[in-house]
Structure formats: C-alpha cells, structure tokens
Amino acid sequence: MAHRGILGRVDGHANLDLNLLRTFLAVYRSGSFTGAAQVLGLSQPTVTTQMRTLERQTGRELFQRLPRGVTPTAVADALAARVAPALDDLAAVAGPAPAAGTRPPAPVHLAGPAELLCTRVLPALAPLVAEGVRLRVATGLTDPLLDELRAGRYDLVVATSRPRGRTLAWEPLTDEEFVLVAAPRWAERLSARLAEEGPAALHGVPLITYAEDLPIARRYWRHVFGRRLSCAAAVTVPDLRGVLAAVAAGAGYSVLPRYLCRDALASGAVVPLHEPDDPPINTGFLVQRPGAPENPDVARVREVLLRSARDW
Numbered sequence: 001m002a003h004r005g006i007l008g009r010v011d012g013h014a015n016l017d018l019n020l021l022r023t024f025l026a027v028y029r030s031g032s033f034t035g036a037a038q039v040l041g042l043s044q045p046t047v048t049t050q051m052r053t054l055e056r057q058t059g060r061e062l063f064q065r066l067p068r069g070v071t072p073t074a075v076a077d078a079l080a081a082r083v084a085p086a087l088d089d090l091a092a093v094a095g096p097a098p099a100a101g102t103r104p105p106a107p108v109h110l111a112g113p114a115e116l117l118c119t120r121v122l123p124a125l126a127p128l129v130a131e132g133v134r135l136r137v138a139t140g141l142t143d144p145l146l147d148e149l150r151a152g153r154y155d156l157v158v159a160t161s162r163p164r165g166r167t168l169a170w171e172p173l174t175d176e177e178f179v180l181v182a183a184p185r186w187a188e189r190l191s192a193r194l195a196e197e198g199p200a201a202l203h204g205v206p207l208i209t210y211a212e213d214l215p216i217a218r219r220y221w222r223h224v225f226g227r228r229l230s231c232a233a234a235v236t237v238p239d240l241r242g243v244l245a246a247v248a249a250g251a252g253y254s255v256l257p258r259y260l261c262r263d264a265l266a267s268g269a270v271v272p273l274h275e276p277d278d279p280p281i282n283t284g285f286l287v288q289r290p291g292a293p294e295n296p297d298v299a300r301v302r303e304v305l306l307r308s309a310r311d312w
Contacts, residue, residue: 023051029168031167034151062076109136111139113140114139115239116259133301154289159286160285173286173309181247183250184270184271199229207234208247210237210238219255224274234251240260243256
C-alpha cells in the first residue's frame with residue numbers, strides 16, 4: 001500500500017501502532033480526549049492511555065493539557081500533517097460499499113442559527129430530503145456548536161463567525177447585510193429626522209433586539225454611525241423571527257439581516273429607516289467535521305448548501 005511507509009515509520013520512530021495514530025488524529029481534530037472518545041466509540045481513559053503510550057513511544061509531548069481540552073504542540077502539528085492524508089484514505093476504503101437493500105446511510109447531523117436554518121437552509125435541502133436524505137437539525141450559538149462539532153456530535157455547522165484554530169475545515173457560505181428597519185408608521189415619523197439628526201432621532205423609540213447586550217444593533221451603530229449605542233432594549237427575543245414580528249406589528253425598531261426581512265420589506269410590512277452606502281456585512285461559514293465523512297450524504301448536503309447560498 002502506498003501509505004505503508006508513512007504509517008509504519010513517523011519522524012524516525014518505527015512501528016507506531018495504527019490504532020494509536022487514529023486516536024491521535026481524533027484528539028488532534030476534536031481538541032479533547034473526551035471528544036475523541038465520542039468520535040471513536042472508546043472510553044475517555046482508553047484515549048488518555050493511548051496518548052500516553054504514543055508520547056512515550058515518540059519521546060515527545062504531543063498535547064498540552066488545558067482546563068478544557070488540549071492544544072497540540074508543534075510536534076503534533078507535524079505528525080498530523082504527515083499521517084492525516086493516509087488515515088483518511090484508509091478510512092475511505094476500509095469497508096465495502098453497502099449491498100443493495102441494506103439500511104440507508106445515517107442521518108446528516110446539521111446545526112446552526114435557527115433563523116438561517118429555518119428560512120434558507122432547510123428549504124434549500126428539501127429536494128435532497130425528497131430523494132431520501134435524512135437530516136437531524138439542531139440550533140444554537142456558534143461557539144458551543146463548533147465545540148460539539150469537534151467532539152463529533154455534528155457533521156456540518158453553519159457558523160456566524162470564522163472558526164478559530166486549524167482543526168476544522170470551513171468555507172465561506174453567505175454574506176448577510178444588516179438593515180435598520182421599523183414599521184411604516186414609525187418610518188413616517190423618523191426617516192427625515194434620522195437623515196438630519198442622525199441616531200439621536202431614535203432616542204425614546206423602543207428598540208427590539210436579539211439579546212440584552214444588543215450585539216447586532218451595536219455593530220450597526222459602530223459601523224454606520226461611528227459611535228457607541230447607549231440605550232436599553234425595550235424587548236429582547238432570542239429569535240430574530242420574533243424580533244421581525246414585533247417590529248412589523250409596530251413595537252419599535254431593530255437591526256435585522258436583509259435575508260430575514262426581505263419579504264417584509266417587499267410587502268411594505270417594514271421599511272428601512274436608513275440605507276447607508278456601506279452597510280455592515282457579516283459572513284457566515286459552512287464548517288465540516290475534519291476527516292473523510294463516512295456518510296456520503298454529508299457531501300451532498302454540503303454541495304447543495306454552497307450552491308444555493310449564492311442566491312441568499
């Protein structure tokens with residue numbers, strides 16, 4: 001086999017055990033012994049013992065232990081670069097293709113922000129579902145979802161920020177533009193004043209937002225108005241669809257992604273209060289669990305999302 005030399009002798013150490021190398025790569029990619037154990041179906045003590053054995057055989061420290069997880073040393077980076085292609089190739093050919101009539105591939109586990117999943121991602125994947133692809137969808141915030149992706153819980157995550165570190169494979173998915181919006185009755189009172197007075201015109205107007213710390217609105221103020229937003233939310237809803245519903249009903253104003261309020265803008269249910277030449281943009285990313293996926297449907301879902309997102 002072409003990879004025999006790589007797997008049999010790494011960095012001058014002959015006869016490193018293939019199972020140890022597989023466990024090493026799982027730890028490297030998941031960022032923790034616990035995550036690797038979940039991916040491999042092993043106990044956490046077994047993973048710990050195997051990594052101690054590999055470090056003893058190589059005579060080098062591979063991971064620095066942290067309060068949460070581990071971080072690879074330069075030695076681990078070099079080792080992963082050498083063995084990952086071979087191990088991924090072996091995993092891809094380790095078993096025969098399933099025979100006709102056997103059970104279908106496992107579901108694709110996908111996660112991301114609820115609003116984008118429900119309004120754009122799931123409609124884009126509907127044709128695949130009709131063809132027999134199974135999905136298990138979860139929602140949440142990007143950082144916890146990426147931690148769970150590393151641990152093997154998900155196959156793909158739609159992230160609202162670029163993943164940190166070197167262990168996850170990602171591609172830009174879509175750019176979302178933020179829009180300052182209100183119901184027409186508010187817009188009639190505020191649009192002219194906003195053009196003359198700037199954001200001071202919004203003092204006293206109820207702000208509807210996603211969270212108490214006003215993450216999207218604060219970014220809009222900083223990017224567009226060049227100043228800090230200093231007001232409290234009148235309503236917080238941890239789902240931007242709820243924010244849009246409140247704004248359309250006349251509760252106040254908000255800053256929302258254009259993809260989410262596109263239909264409401266087209267129908268006149270909400271109106272842009274301000275349309276700057278350079279609106280704030282946030283890039284979303286499609287992040288995949290490292291390594292060759294065992295489920296062929298993961299690649300199908302990924303390809304459809306990357307293609308469909310061009311029109312979002």
